Amino acid sequence: MRALVIDDSRAMRRIVTRAVEKLGFEVRDAGHGREGLDVLDEGWIPDLVCVDWNMPVMDGLQFVSAVRANPTWRNVTIMMVTSESEHTQIVRALAAGAHEYVIKPFTADALRDKLALLGLLPQEVSL
Amino acid sequence: MSTTDTGERRRSSDARPVITDLIDEATVQSIGEEAWVALVGEEEPLVPLLGKLPDDVLSSWVDVVGPWIGSVVLTTGRQTAAELTRALLGDSAPELLDHEDVADAFGEIANVVGGNVKAALPGPSALGLPEVGDAPVVRNPADVCRVEVLWRGQALAISVQGALPPLPVPSHPHHEKEVSL
Numbered sequence: 105m106r107a108l109v110i111d112d113s114r115a116m117r118r119i120v121t122r123a124v125e126k127l128g129f130e131v132r133d134a135g136h137g138r139e140g141l142d143v144l145d146e147g148w149i150p151d152l153v154c155v156d157w158n159m160p161v162m163d164g165l166q167f168v169s170a171v172r173a174n175p176t177w178r179n180v181t182i183m184m185v186t187s188e189s190e191h192t193q194i195v196r197a198l199a200a201g202a203h204e205y206v207i208k209p210f211t212a213d214a215l216r217d218k219l220a221l222l223g224l225l226p227q228e229v230s231l
Numbered sequence: 232m233s234t235t236d237t238g239e240r241r242r243s244s245d246a247r248p249v250i251t252d253l254i255d256e257a258t259v260q261s262i263g264e265e266a267w268v269a270l271v272g273e274e275e276p277l278v279p280l281l282g283k284l285p286d287d288v289l290s291s292w293v294d295v296v297g298p299w300i301g302s303v304v305l306t307t308g309r310q311t312a313a314e315l316t317r318a319l320l321g322d323s324a325p326e327l328l329d330h331e332d333v334a335d336a337f338g339e340i341a342n343v344v345g346g347n348v349k350a351a352l353p354g355p356s357a358l359g360l361p362e363v364g365d366a367p368v369v370r371n372p373a374d375v376c377r378v379e380v381l382w383r384g385q386a387l388a389i390s391v392q393g394a395l396p397p398l399p400v401p402s403h404p405h406h407e408k409e410v411s412l
Contacts, residue, residue: 112360115316115336118323119270158342158360187346190354208343209269 105224106148109133110140110167111156111185116208120154120185123212127225137162141170144177151179152224154206157186157197165200172201181222185210247398249374250391253299253352260378262347263389267382270340271318281379282386284308290366291337293345294394297356301374301393303345304366305337311385312337334363348391366390371397 107129111117117133125131132148134140136159144150153171157164164184171177183204184197194205204218219225260279267277285308292304307315316336317324325332338361349356369375374393379386 113335113339113342114332115319115339118320122321122323158358160360187343188358189346189350190356192355208346209266211269 105129105152106150107131107152107154108140108143108148108150109154110135110137110159110164111154112136112159113156116156123215124152124154126212127216127219136160137164137167137170140167144171144174144180149177149180151181152219152222153180153182154185155182155202157184157188157193165197168197168200168202181224183218183222247395248299248353249371250299250301250376250393251373254348254376254391256376256378258351259348259376259389259391260380262351263344263378263380266340266343266347270343271315271382275318275383277380277382277387279378280381282381282384284386284388285310289333289337289363291334291341291361291363292367293341293361294359295345295349295352295356296359297349298353299356299393300395301391302367303341303348304390304392305341305344305387306366306390307382307387308385309333311382311387314383314385315340338363344389367392367394370395373397 107124109117109120109131111120112135121131121133132143134143138161155164155167164186168182171180171182182202183206184202185206187208189207197205204222206215206218264277287309288306289309289312290304290306292302294302312333313328316328316333319336342361346358349358369392371393375390377388377390379388
């Protein structure tokens with residue numbers, strides 16, 4: 105399975121990438137939503153996108169809307185991974201088309217549980 | 232119909248909350264501790280003890296704009312910020328850290344702490360992108376909630392501080408009694 109990690113922080117990209125790789129995903133990353141769309145445009149279609157909210161150039165919400173507007177990418181599961189934890193923000197993200205929402209800081213167990221709920225764990229894994 | 236404005240209504244509606252009305256030190260500390268455990272690891276938590284910040288400090292912060300306007304600021308010594316960066320990056324840390332590495336990692340910690348502080352405040356509020364450098368100036372000492380802790384024995388401060396100056400105090404409040412609407 106493939107995962108695309110989008111975050112403007114290199115440190116956070118590394119942290120999320122490491123966590124998702126441990127769960128068995130092949131991972132690519134991008135520094136903002138526009139770069140993430142470029143990866144999809146290349147034809148590298150992930151099963152899962154972990155996307156931050158607040159980013160320059162194109163934020164996570166704009167990215168989610170852009171992906172949902174393209175029928176080619178309708179099977180991509182999107183999980184917001186963000187420090188935006190207000191209820192109204194979560195509702196906005198889900199309404200835009202995100203499937204799940206993980207609030208930073210998150211533990212590896214929390215991430216695994218979310219992916220299990222989404223039916224996206226490639227195999228039985230332990231962290 | 233005219234009414235007499237006693238000043239009470241206007242004063243209460245004009246009053247801006249200060250941060251200590253909205254969040255306490257224990258909550259800020261708890262948010263910081265939780266962020267550290269998740270980002271840095273549970274082996275090296277924040278310790279709730281006072282320390283002395285060195286002269287050469289670095290701050291990272293995010294702005295919060297909503298019913299309350301201000302910043303969530305982390306401040307520690309530059310060397311400690313670099314150690315934090317290595318702890319955050321783990322195996323991925325480059326042999327030589329540059330300023331961008333430190334700014335990115337230290338800024339991200341402020342982003343995570345700031346996002347959770349924002350969630351504890353009245354909303355809706357917007358969260359700015361992380362910045363790193365010299366901390367924003369404290370404009371109203373009464374509008375600050377600050378906790379000081381140690382990490383690896385080094386001092387670190389988490390400050391939730393307002394961006395606005397104090398409201399002027401009316402010099403002749405009894406004159407308001409003469410205002411008619």
